[in-house]
Amino acid sequence: MSAHVLRDALVLGERRADILIEDGTITALADSLDAGDAREVDATGLIALPGLVDLHTHLREPGREDAETVLTGTQAAARGGFTCVHAMANTDPVADTAGVVEQVWRLGREHGYCDVQPVGAVTVGLDGTQLAELGAMAESVAKVRMFSDDGKCVSDAVLMRRALEYVKAFGGVIAQHAQEPRLTRGAQMNEGELSGILGLTGWPAVAEEAIVARDVLLSAHVGSRLHVCHVSTRGSVEILRWAKSKGWDVTAEVTPHHLLLTDELVRSYDPIFKVNPPLRSSDDVAAVREGLADGTIDCVATDHAPHPMEDKECEWSAAAFGMLGLETALSVVQLAMVDSAMLSWSDVARVMSTVPAAIGRVEAHGRPLAVGEPANVVLYDSGASRQWRSDDTASLSRNTPYAGRELPGRVVATFLRGRPTVLDGELAEVPV
Amino acid sequence: MIRHLLSSADLSKDDAVLILDTAEELLSVASRPIKKLPTLRGRTVVNLFFEDSTRTRISFEAAAKRLSADVINFSSKGSSVSKGESLKDTALTLQAMGADAVVIRHGSSGAPHRLAHASWINGAIINAGDGSHEHPTQALLDAFTMRRHLGDLDGRRVTIVGDVLHSRVARSNALLLSILGADVTLVAPPTLLPVGVDSWPVQTSYELDGALDKADVVMMLRVQGERMNDAFFPSAREYSRRYGLDTRRMRRLPEHAIVMHPGPMNRGMEITADVADSARSVIVEQVTNGVAVRMAVLYLLLSGSTDAESTEAREEA
Incomplete structure (x- = not known):
């Protein structure tokens, strides 16, 4: 079996050490290790983090293999330093049965670039009317624990209550896409001064906040776990802060793009910046950064949403919502949170690995970098910098909002259970 | 250019x-x-x-x-x-x-x-x-029409009434008329004014009568009756009573004031036929x-x- 020794890595950006990886496990972590015939990896100056875990990835397979497949999506994930991604349920067919979630889970395993933990739909066909067979998905080999109708909100209050209650039986969590549908009919961008000027239908912050407020109350009422997807507004952060002060079992994620980009970009009418929830004001960006720094927001999740070019090279209202995120996530978090001294690298490990793994209940991920732990490791060069190019991607799609931007950092290597999926910044050959 | x-x-x-x-x-x-x-x-x-x-x-x-x-x-x-x-x-x-x-x-x-x-x-x-x-050429032709009747637009008062939220004509006119130095007042029910209109270079009012007495121009915008299905206003009749231009309201205008409409008109909704066809109306000239x-x-x-x-x-x- 393979063995690697990562020489002189900065563990969590703090402590210099060699890391010995054998048979999928970290077997030694100390200065100047004698590594025998383990393959040497020069990690001088590189930060070692536990493999990243994404709670919010759209892999598009089955159904939209023109936009992304499990293979290309997990390759993009590996290039971004991820060792586990949660695949959202809005595929075609919808991941609302044990059969579909098992297929997606298996594809991830077979390709070997990144573990794929399927998210099950809350309602049949994401229709918001009838609960999907949540128990069957939980008991399948995919062991689904997170359920979401992401892309759509579970807007019916009774259905949301029942879903929250029902998943208590197997330690599940409902991940809510908080968007009051009536308040956002035809919505195109953040509602504010700019939407009025640009003549684009507004997506008001209150449409998110009203659902977040309702759901934290429901979660408290039934004593179940709620996870709020892609928090984007100051009001949502304030409601979550209040809910947490009550001790309620509520978690939340923020996307890298909501940590960095604002609605000013919509002035270009370039749909590359069209995303749901929409890019918000600079005040909202400040609020979600503060929320992530003080723990109100628990983790970062990419909402990686591949779309073919024809769905972006068009007029704004005809374009699809969504942007790529896996390969740029760590760089954007560095830029928005670490370079601004709001998070340390061990905080980054917490919000991009430990906590999301705990929320998704994936046991082999998000573990500490310590002897005896699974060897899921990413080596990251925070001193690098590069101008991002839309064609420099493993994804089948090109809809990155960062093209032409200078982003810091570079993922040098990713190890999944001891096997490199990325080495020297390039995808490794993964034996099937 | x-x-x-x-x-x-x-x-x-x-x-x-x-x-x-x-x-x-x-x-x-x-x-x-x-x-x-x-x-x-x-x-x-x-x-x-x-x-x-x-x-x-x-x-x-x-x-x-x-x-x-x-x-x-x-x-x-x-x-x-x-x-x-x-x-x-x-x-x-x-x-x-x-x-x-x-x-x-x-x-x-x-x-x-x-x-x-x-x-x-x-x-x-x-x-x-x-x-x-x-709809910038509409705004230009509106400004052109105003200028032919009123001369230089600097300091002239223009009242624009109706569905500002959905109106490209209102946006282009508000911007162009301010560039030309006119004072623009947008009149609409609060539901039909965009969020952020406070930052526009205009005044706003929820009430039409008060915005007529000193107006040099009143421009009526087309309002689609279907908007009431989205609860922008309770009924076409109520809209018409509160924001429609009829002869009673037209009499409040100064002698020289003109009435405009970008068309197509909903006669009986935002403007009565009497007003549309009156001597003050410059709609055909537009x-x-x-x-x-x-x-x-x-x-x-x-x-x-x-x-x-x-x-x-x-x-x-």
């Missing part, structure tokens, strides 16, 4: 005055027996209409033809657009045909902006109305002036480019 006309905000005061002055000269062409100038001979203007608009399309077509341009009409009905061809492919097709100017009407806000900036096409782009964003203003815009944008033909065109004019 600017290269494209996408928004009234693209215009400096000098640009706007130049367009209006040029339109004044070109208006005289309309009264000649032969209503044609050779100015844009050999140039191609495409009318690219993704939304029905007989009035605006015909106005642009007449303007281009009176300047001797070749005109191609491309409407979504009966063209490949209705077969699902993308905006990009349509633009590439027009580029391949050598369009010098594209006049675009589109239901999606920002579509002209995309055409102008996505490097699919080189010609000048003229926004003939995009979604609920802007249509006439539309051709002259669009001639001016086409002439100034197309002669702004540097090839020999446009130099010749400038000399001829």
Whole structure:
């Protein structure tokens, strides 16, 4: 079996050490290790983090293999330093049965670039009317624990209550896409001064906040776990802060793009910046950064949403919502949170690995970098910098909002259970 | 002069005055027996209409033809657009045909902006109305009409009434009239004023009567009765009572004030027939002036480019 020794890595950006990886496990972590015939990896100056875990990835397979497949999506994930991604349920067919979630889970395993933990739909066909067979998905080999109708909100209050209650039986969590549908009919961008000027239908912050407020109350009422997807507004952060002060079992994620980009970009009418929830004001960006720094927001999740070019090279209202995120996530978090001294690298490990793994209940991920732990490791060069190019991607799609931007950092290597999926910044050959 | 006309905000005061002055000269062409100038001979203007608009399309077509341009009409009905061809492919097709100017009407806000900036096409782009964003040539013809009746617009009071939220005419007028120094008041129920209107260079009011006494111009916007289905107002009757212009309200206006409407009118909704057909109404004149203003815009944008033909065109004019 393979063995690697990562020489002189900065563990969590703090402590210099060699890391010995054998048979999928970290077997030694100390200065100047004698590594025998383990393959040497020069990690001088590189930060070692536990493999990243994404709670919010759209892999598009089955159904939209023109936009992304499990293979290309997990390759993009590996290039971004991820060792586990949660695949959202809005595929075609919808991941609302044990059969579909098992297929997606298996594809991830077979390709070997990144573990794929399927998210099950809350309602049949994401229709918001009838609960999907949540128990069957939980008991399948995919062991689904997170359920979401992401892309759509579970807007019916009774259905949301029942879903929250029902998943208590197997330690599940409902991940809510908080968007009051009536308040956002035809919505195109953040509602504010700019939407009025640009003549684009507004997506008001209150449409998110009203659902977040309702759901934290429901979660408290039934004593179940709620996870709020892609928090984007100051009001949502304030409601979550209040809910947490009550001790309620509520978690939340923020996307890298909501940590960095604002609605000013919509002035270009370039749909590359069209995303749901929409890019918000600079005040909202400040609020979600503060929320992530003080723990109100628990983790970062990419909402990686591949779309073919024809769905972006068009007029704004005809374009699809969504942007790529896996390969740029760590760089954007560095830029928005670490370079601004709001998070340390061990905080980054917490919000991009430990906590999301705990929320998704994936046991082999998000573990500490310590002897005896699974060897899921990413080596990251925070001193690098590069101008991002839309064609420099493993994804089948090109809809990155960062093209032409200078982003810091570079993922040098990713190890999944001891096997490199990325080495020297390039995808490794993964034996099937 | 600017290269494209996408928004009234693209215009400096000098640009706007130049367009209006040029339109004044070109208006005289309309009264000649032969209503044609050779100015844009050999140039191609495409009318690219993704939304029905007989009035605006015909106005642009007449303007281009009176300047001797070749005109191609491309409407979504009966063209490949209705077969699902993308905006990009349509633009590439027009580029391949050598369009010098594209006049675009589109239901999606920002579509002209995309055409102008996505490097699919080189010609000048003229926004003939995009979604609920802007309709700058309408604002220019409105300003032109006001100027003919009132002289310089600096310090003049213009009251614009109705569905500002969904109105591209209101946006373009608010911007252009402020550039020209007029004081604009937008009157609408709170539901039909956009979020953030406080930052616009205008006053706002929820009440019509108070905004009439000192107005030099009152412009009524089309309000679709269907808006009441989205609860923007309780009923067409209530809207009409609170925000419609009838003869009683018209009497509050100063003697010299004019009544405008960009059309098409909902008679009995935002304006009564008596007012629409009254002596104060300049609604039909707006249509006439539309051709002259669009001639001016086409002439100034197309002669702004540097090839020999446009130099010749400038000399001829």
